[in-house]
Amino acid sequence: MKFFISWPVHPPVKPIKMNQFLTFVQKEFYHIFRDRWTTIILLLLPVVMLILFGFMMTTEVKNTRVAIFDPSRDIATQGIINKFTTSEYFIVEGYIDHPREIEALFRKGRIGLVLVFSERFHENWMHTGEAQVQLIADGSDPNTASTLTMYATQLINAYRQESLDLPQTPLQLTPEIKLLYNPTLKGSYNFVPGVMGMILMLICAMMTSVSIAREKETGTMEVLLVSPMKSIQIIIAKVVPYFFISVINLTTVLVLSVFVLGMPVNGSLGLLIFISLIYIFVSLALGLLISSAVDRQMVALLISAMVLMLPVIMLSGMMFPVENLPGVLRWMSHVIPAKWYMIAVKKIMIEGLGFEAVAREFVILCSMAVLLITASVKRFKYRLE
Amino acid sequence: MKSTTRDIVISAQQLTKKFGRFTAVDAISFDVYKGEIFGFLGANGAGKTTAMRMLSGLSAATSGRATVAGYDINTQPEQIKKTIGYMSQKFALYDDLKVWENIRLYAGIYGVPEKEIAPRTDRLLEQLGFENERNTMVKSLPLGWKQKLAFSVAIFHEPTVVFLDEPTGGVDPAARRNFWEMIYDAAARGITVFATTHYMDEAEYCDRVSIMVDGKIEALDSPVQLKQTYNARTMDEVFHQLARTSTRKAD
Numbered sequence: 001m002k003f004f005i006s007w008p009v010h011p012p013v014k015p016i017k018m019n020q021f022l023t024f025v026q027k028e029f030y031h032i033f034r035d036r037w038t039t040i041i042l043l044l045l046p047v048v049m050l051i052l053f054g055f056m057m058t059t060e061v062k063n064t065r066v067a068i069f070d071p072s073r074d075i076a077t078q079g080i081i082n083k084f085t086t087s088e089y090f091i092v093e094g095y096i097d098h099p100r101e102i103e104a105l106f107r108k109g110r111i112g113l114v115l116v117f118s119e120r121f122h123e124n125w126m127h128t129g130e131a132q133v134q135l136i137a138d139g140s141d142p143n144t145a146s147t148l149t150m151y152a153t154q155l156i157n158a159y160r161q162e163s164l165d166l167p168q169t170p171l172q173l174t175p176e177i178k179l180l181y182n183p184t185l186k187g188s189y190n191f192v193p194g195v196m197g198m199i200l201m202l203i204c205a206m207m208t209s210v211s212i213a214r215e216k217e218t219g220t221m222e223v224l225l226v227s228p229m230k231s232i233q234i235i236i237a238k239v240v241p242y243f244f245i246s247v248i249n250l251t252t253v254l255v256l257s258v259f260v261l262g263m264p265v266n267g268s269l270g271l272l273i274f275i276s277l278i279y280i281f282v283s284l285a286l287g288l289l290i291s292s293a294v295d296r297q298m299v300a301l302l303i304s305a306m307v308l309m310l311p312v313i314m315l316s317g318m319m320f321p322v323e324n325l326p327g328v329l330r331w332m333s334h335v336i337p338a339k340w341y342m343i344a345v346k347k348i349m350i351e352g353l354g355f356e357a358v359a360r361e362f363v364i365l366c367s368m369a370v371l372l373i374t375a376s377v378k379r380f381k382y383r384l385e
Numbered sequence: 386m387k388s389t390t391r392d393i394v395i396s397a398q399q400l401t402k403k404f405g406r407f408t409a410v411d412a413i414s415f416d417v418y419k420g421e422i423f424g425f426l427g428a429n430g431a432g433k434t435t436a437m438r439m440l441s442g443l444s445a446a447t448s449g450r451a452t453v454a455g456y457d458i459n460t461q462p463e464q465i466k467k468t469i470g471y472m473s474q475k476f477a478l479y480d481d482l483k484v485w486e487n488i489r490l491y492a493g494i495y496g497v498p499e500k501e502i503a504p505r506t507d508r509l510l511e512q513l514g515f516e517n518e519r520n521t522m523v524k525s526l527p528l529g530w531k532q533k534l535a536f537s538v539a540i541f542h543e544p545t546v547v548f549l550d551e552p553t554g555g556v557d558p559a560a561r562r563n564f565w566e567m568i569y570d571a572a573a574r575g576i577t578v579f580a581t582t583h584y585m586d587e588a589e590y591c592d593r594v595s596i597m598v599d600g601k602i603e604a605l606d607s608p609v610q611l612k613q614t615y616n617a618r619t620m621d622e623v624f625h626q627l628a629r630t631s632t633r634k635a636d
Contacts, residue, residue, distance in 0.1 A: 023493040027482060034481045219475030226441050226471040226548075227494045228463065 024229070024237040031211065032241055042207070046199045046249045050256050053191045064112035064148055065093040067105055076122035079163065080133070083155040084115070090151070106138055113137050113148050192257040193345035194318030197338035199253060200246055200276070201283045201312055206304035207242050208287030213300040216291075231380055239284050246280045266352025272345065275358060278365045279341040285372035286337075292379040312338040340364045392419040394546055394577045395440060399449035402435050409435040411600035412449060417546075422568060422578040424588045427597030428628050433581045434550065436597070440579070441548050442466050454545040467496070470544035470576075474551035476535035480524035484515060487523055488538055495542035509537055529560035533567060540571050547571065549580035553587060565590050585621040594620070596627050603627050 033039050066084055070077050084090045093111060096102070105111045116134040118124065125131035135152050137145035215221035224234055250273070257263040265272065286308065294300050313319060315329060316338040322330060333339050344361035347353045355362070395417035402410040410432040417423045427433040438444040440453055442462035450457065456464040478487050485506055492502045510516050513533055523531060532552065540547050549568075553561045565587070572578050572592075580591070588594050588608060595605040604611055604627055608620055615623045 019499065020493040020496065023490055027479065027486070027490050030486070031479075031481055218480070219473045219477040220479060222443075222473050223471055223477040223491075224494070225443055226466060226469070227491075228467040228496065229494050 021233060021237060024233070025240050028211070028237060028241040032245070038207075042203060042245055043248070043252075045202070046195075046253050047256065049199055050192070050195050050253055050261070053195045062089055064090050065110055066090045067093050067096050067102075067111045067114045069096050069099055069102070069114065069116045070121075071119045072117050072121035074120075074122035076125055076131070076159075076163070077117045080115075080117075080156055080159050083159050084152075087151070087155055089148075090155075102136060106136075112144070113152060115152070189263065189346075189350055191318065192253075192261060192263050193342040193349065194313075194316065194338075196250070196253050196257075196276070196345060197279070197316060197318070197341045198309070198312050199249055200280055200341075201286070201308055201338055202304075203246050203249055204242055204280055204283030205287035205290065205308050206301065207245075208239060208284055209290035209294070209300040209304055210297050211242075212238055212288070212291035213294055213297045216295045217297060232377065235288060235377065235380060239288070242284060242287075243280060246283075247277075250276050250280075263349060264352075265349050267348035267354065271355055271358070272348045275341070275344050275348070275362060275365070278362070278369060279337060281369045282337045282365055282372060285369060285376055288376035289372055289379065292376055311336050315339065316342055318342065337365060337368050340368075393417070394419050394421075395423075395451070395453050395579065397436075397440070397449070397451040400436065400439060400446055400451050401448045402432075402439060402444065403447045408600055410439070413597070413600075413602045414449075415595055415602060415605055417577060417579060419577055420572050420575050422572050422580070422590065422592045424591030424594035425579060425581045425597070426583065426585075426588055426594050426624065427581075428583070428631060431597040431631070432600040433597050437548055437550060437579070437581060441469060441471055468545045470495075470539035470542065470547035472535050472539040472547065472549045472552055474554045476528075476531045478523045478531060478535055478538065481522060483520050483522055484510070484526070484534065485519045487534070488541060491538045492541055495544075497542050505541065509541065513537060529556055529563070532556055532560070532564055536564065536567055536571075540576055543574075544576060546577045546579055549578065551581055551583065553582065553584060558586075561587065585619065585624055588620040588624075596624060598627055598631050603630075 031038075032042065068081060070081070081092060085092050090113070096105070096114075099116060102114050102116075105114065114136040116136065118132040121131045121133070133156060135149050137148050139145050212221070215224070225231070254265075254272075258265060287304070290300055290303050290307075294303060311332070315322070315325065315333040315336050317333070318338070322333050322339065325333060340361040344358040344365075347357050347361075351357075393416045395415075397416075398414050399412040400410060400414070401408065401412050413436060425433050425437065435444065439446050439458060440451060442453075442458060442465045446459060450459060452458065453465045454468040456462075456468070458465060479490070482490065488506050488509065489502060492505070497505070510519055515530070515534070518526065518530075523534070526534065536547075536549070536552065539549075553564055556564065561584070568578055568580070568590075580587075582588065591608065593605065593607050594611065595602045596611075597603070604614075604623070606614065611623050612618065612620065615626050617623045617626065
């Protein structure tokens with residue numbers, strides 16, 4: 001009597017182990033660090049951007065040259081001019097002899113502001129209580145022009161207050177303007193959170209989408225999809241290196257902004273890092289979503305640049321206040337993750353507020369992260385059908 | 386008739402894939418046996434890639450059923466993925482990884498036990514004569530070498546079936562012959578080879594070929610039988626007689 005034992009046709013298949021997953025993550029790191037330019041761009045871009053934006057792109061107007069037309073040349077006009085001379089915003093370039101020269105001066109582009117005093121300035125002021133001074137600025141750059149005239153008006157008002165500080169006017173209302181949190185109106189206070197929002201979005205979204213698109217282009221993605229690796233494993237392995245690099249970038253940006261640009265971290269550093277990590281997740285998810293829709297590196301690059309960067313720069317409040325945007329754009333700005341991230345960063349870094357203050361931004365960013373990750377994983381799977 | 390005692394490794398019955406109103410694969414049925422080299426022929430757009438994607442678990446069938454290595458493609462695609470190998474027409478290796486790193490990576494993905502990877506890598510490199518290329522970046526290998534490496538990587542985990550999607554594209558005839566030697570070796574070891582191609586000289590190397598026209602399998606037999614049936618001297622003539630009936634434009 002014989003017994004037949006039937007063996008399973010195939011040996012039992014083992015599940016994918018952790019170190020196999022790590023091999024895959026390691027491969028992603030090789031892709032990044034073996035491409036010298038990618039490495040340089042990834043690690044230096046934040047530094048360059050921060051320095052550029054932090055130092056140069058500022059709404060502060062310093063050392064503007066001022067020309068003066070002063071037919072009076074009396075104690076009052078001299079007093080006002082002295083105010084300008086001692087201000088760090090202005091340099092008194094000199095006097096002109098006739099108002100006709102003004103236009104020629106502006107055309108040369110050297111002068112930012114012209115002060116025109118009326119005749120017999122001090123005399124009129126003392127006797128009639130009225131004297132005129134005209135401020136002429138170059139309106140072709142409205143922001144600078146309004147900032148300059150605002151500074152100049154403040155200086156003139158200051159002089160008026162000082163000289164009127166006489167006993168016959170006991171009841172005087174002097175508005176004293178104090179700008180909270182950013183008393184010296186430093187531009188970096190606005191730009192550093194913006195640059196942080198931009199860099200993290202750029203690194204995470206652009207690099208993730210490009211690296212997945214590259215695998216589609218070279219055909220390796222197809223091989224991975226046929227393999228027993230689950231699509232979620234492929235996605236996570238793709239995302240891990242960029243997550244690490246983003247954390248390095250976050251550190252660089254924070255260190256630079258505190259020690260080089262003099263940004264304060266008034267609130268909790270832990271909270272700042274925590275909210276940044278959530279923002280990084282949102283950006284990574286956006287990158288995945290883009291890569292699930294495109295097959296070519298070039299398209300991924302363009303979409304990340306156009307669809308992500310422009311709105312981040314234009315609509316997040318980094319350059320233009322969100323309140324000033326026209327209706328539709330203001331409405332659109334609500335879906336820009338960078339906007340909420342910037343608000344939260346400003347609250348934590350500059351205003352030094354705690355978690356309750358950023359709870360709204362936290363909830364919004366978290367919902368965006370969940371929504372985007374779900375959508376991109378779904379799309380990624382759908383693409384396999 | 387083939388003997389029924391041979392193990393069937395791939396079996397398709399009325400396998401169909403529709404994209405909207407377009408029927409890419411129209412109710413195809415065939416069996417592939419263990420250790421066989423099965424040529425899957427068809428003009429571009431005939432539906433062979435779609436059929437192969439269904440069999441390799443990349444795409445769900447609209448109707449009909451098929452089994453690969455005993456697993457149902459509709460319900461067990463994950464098991465199928467573990468028992469098959471796949472080589473794409475782009476020799477999908479990573480250019481910026483070294484030769485051994487590519488082997489290591491795919492071995493890892495397919496769950497080859499950790500302690501077996503190193504000795505098997507050594508043996509493979511020796512067989513290929515690549516001992517000196519262990520640390521070479523794949524991007525600096527000649528195309529024919531990449532092709533050999535891609536195939537070796539695809540069967541490194543000793544799959545039951547290996548799917549080859551136009552495996553010899555862009556390679557010169559001498560290298561193609563060379564490559565087919567490797568395919569014969571694999572088949573002799575019991576690995577079933579399922580290959581799409583449009584080089585008709587390659588079709589001659591297969592044990593059996595099927596020819597797809599407009600989503601349907603129009604002919605399936607050994608190259609010798611097919612040439613007799615269609616009264617042709619070469620497979621190329623067989624193919625042209627069949628492909629002439631096509632109404633579908635190449636995609």
